[in-house]
Amino acid sequence: MDILNALVAFLNFVFIPAAAYGAQLALGALGVTLVYGILRFSNFAHGDTMAFGTAVTILVTWGLQAIGISFGPLPTALLALPFGIAATAALVLLTDRAVYRFYRVKKAAPIILVMASVGVMFLMNGITRLLIGVDEQRFSDGTRFVMDVRTFKAMTGLKEGLALKTTQVLTVVVAMIVVWALFRFLNRTKSGKAMRAYSDNEDLALLSGIDPEKVVRMTWIIAASLATIAGVLYGLDKAFKPFNYFQILLPIFAAAIVGGLGNPLGAIAGGFVVAFSEVAVTYPWLKVARYLFPGWEPEGLLQLLGTEYKFAVSFVILIAVLLFKPTGLFRGKSV
C-alpha cells in the first residue's frame, strides 16, 4: 500500500481540477442565483453573458499585449478584466432597460421573463460571434505552472507527480476574494441589505422606502461582474469558445438549484458539489487503486462513466436533489 503516491494522484487528477472548476461554477451560479433572487426568473442568457464578458476581456488583452503591457508572471487578462466587466455591465443594464423592465413593471408571469431571456441569449450569442468569431481562443500567458511534475518529483522523491497550474491557483484565489467581497457587501453595506430585503419580501422592502430600480441595477452590475470573472477564469483554465459557454449553463444551473435558487451560500456549495461529483464520477480510479492495493488488478479502468457524460452527472445530481429537497440543499425560493 502506497498511500502517499495515491494521495498525490488523487490531488493531481481529482482534487485540484475539481476545486478550480468548482470555483468557476460557483461564481457562475452566484450570478444566476442573484438574478433569480431579486428579479425572480432563471436567466438563460447567463452563459452568453459570460461569453460576452470574456470576449471583450480577450480583445482588450490582445490590445494590451500589442502595446507591450504584461502582468509579469500573471496572465495579462487580469489587467483587461475591469474593461470586460464594465462593457458587460453596460450591456446587461441596456438589456434590462430595453427588455426586462417592461415585464417587471407589468408584473408579467415569470415564465415570460424566462422566454425574454432566451431572446437575449440569442442576441448576446450573435453579438459575441460578431465580436470574436466562433473559433477557439487561448489567451493565457505569464507563467504556466506554480509547480510542475518534474520539480515536484525532485522535491519529494515520489513516483507520482503533481502539477499545479497558475490558472488553477488564480481561479481559487480570485474566487475566494470575490466571494468574500460579495458577502461583505450583502451583509454590511446599506445597498447590500436593501438587496437582501428586496429578495426576501418585495412589498415590505418597497414600504420601507427601498428604490426597486436601484436594487435591480445593482443586481445586474454584480451579476455581470461575476459572470465576466467566472468566464475569464474558465477561459484561462481551459480555452474560450463561444459555444462552450452556452453548454456550461447546464452545470451552472445545476449548481444554483442544488444549492437552492436565490441563496448565495447555496450557489457556492452547489458549485463544488457539482464539480467534485463530475470529476469523481468520470475519473478512471485505476491509478489510485494500483497504489492502494498493489497486486490487485481490476479489469476495467474503474471509471463509473465516460468523460463525455460529465454534463449528465450534473443533471443527475440535480434530479436527485430535487426529488428529496424540491428547493435545494439550502432551501431556495420558488416563484
Added chain:
Amino acid sequence: MSTNRQAAASNPWRAPILFAVLAVLFILEGTVRNSMFSGSWNTALAILNMGLISAITALGVNMQWGYAGLFNVGVVGFLALGGVAPVLISLEPVEGAWQAGGARILIALAVGVGTLALATQAWKRLKTGRGLAVLVILVVGFVVYRGLFDPAVDAIESNNPARHGNLGGLGLPVLLSWAVGGIFAAAAAWAVGKVALGLRSDYLAIATLGIGEIIVAVLKNEDWLARGVKNVTSIPRPVPYEIDLQQNPEFVEFATRWGFSAAEASGIWVKLCYMLLFLVVLLTIILLAELALKSPWGRMMRAIRDNETAAEAMGKDVTARHLQVFILGSAVIGIAGAMMITQDGLMAPVSYNPLRYTFLIWVMVIVGGSGNNWGAVLGAILIWFLWIKVEVWGPELIGLLTSPLPDGGLKEHLMDSSAHMRFIAMGLVLLLVLRFAPRGLVPEN
C-alpha cells in the same frame, strides 16, 4: 403556472392573409433570381420541406406549452430520439452484430431498468433503513449492469467497425419508423415526466434542458446504437432516388416538356414527394389536435393551464393530465425527428445543437401564436424561411451599411462575421414579438 392568456376577438382573416404572404414568399424564392431570392424551385422546396418538419415539431411544443403551460426546453433530445428510429427500423441488419452482443445488451438494459424500479419500490415500501437499502440496490445493480453491458458493447463495436460497429436495423419500411420515433420519444417523455413534472416552472425548464443534453450526449457516445459521431449514412428513402429518375426516359421527356433539365426536375420531383408525405402527417396531426382541443379534454386542459388551483379544486388530476399532454407533445416531436432523419438520409448526432433544435423551435411557437395550432405552423414555416434567408440577407445588409466605410480590416471583419446575423435576427424577432404581440401572429381564439 397560470399564464392568464384570455382569448380576445381577432380578425378571422388574419391567418389566411398571413399564410398567403408566406406562399408569396415561397413563390418569389422559386421564381425570382436577384440578390434576395435564389430563383430556384429546388431551394424553395427544400426550405419548405424543412419548414414543414419544423411545423410538426412546433405543434408538439405547442401542445405542451400552448395547451398545458409546460415549459419544455429539451426539444432537441426528443427530436434526436425520434431520429434513432429510422436507423433501428429501416437499416439493413448488420451481419453478426446481434450474435456478438445484442441479447446481452438487452439483458443489461433490463437489469438497469429493473434496478431503478426495485430501488423506487424499496424507497416506497420500506420503513426503516430504506436509505441504506436503496443505496445497496443501486450499487449492486450498477455493478451487475456494467458487468453485462461493457463486454456486449465492446463485442458489437468491434464487429466490422469501419463500416458498422453498431447493432444495425430491422430492414423494415422507413415510413414505419416515423411512428416508432413517436413511440421512442413518448416512452422517454413518460420517464422524464414521472420524475420532473412535479417541479415548478423554472425548475422544470432546467430539468428538461438537462434531459435534452443527456439524450444527445448518449447518442454521440454510444456507438453500438447509432454509430455515434461516426454517423449513420444511406438510410433508406420512402421516395424515388434522383439518379433513377434521371435514367428513366419517360421522366426525362416529362421534364423537358415542362422546360426543366432532367437534373433539376428530378430534385424537384423528389422534394415534391417528400412534401406530400410531410403534408399528410402535418394535416393529420393538426386534425387530431384540433379535435382534441375542441373536445371536453381540450377545455379541461386549458382550464388547468389558466388556473391550476381552481382546476384541482374541481377534482381534476393536474399531474396526470400534465403527464398525458407531455407524452403526447413529445411523441409528435419524436415523429418530426424521425421524418427529419428520413429526409436527410443521414443520422449525425453531433448536429443536434440546442440553439437550433430547441430554442429556434420556441421562437417559432411564440412568434406564431402559442395555443393556436395554425399559428404554430405559420410561425414555424415563416421563422425557418427567415433563418435560411437571413444568412443571405445579412451579408447583403452589412455590405450596404458598410459601403461608406473605407476598405480595410474593420470592414473585412464585419463582412466575415455577417453570417452570425441570424442569431441576432432571431433574438430580435423573439423579443419584438414577446413585447408587441405577446400572443403571437395568429393568437389563440
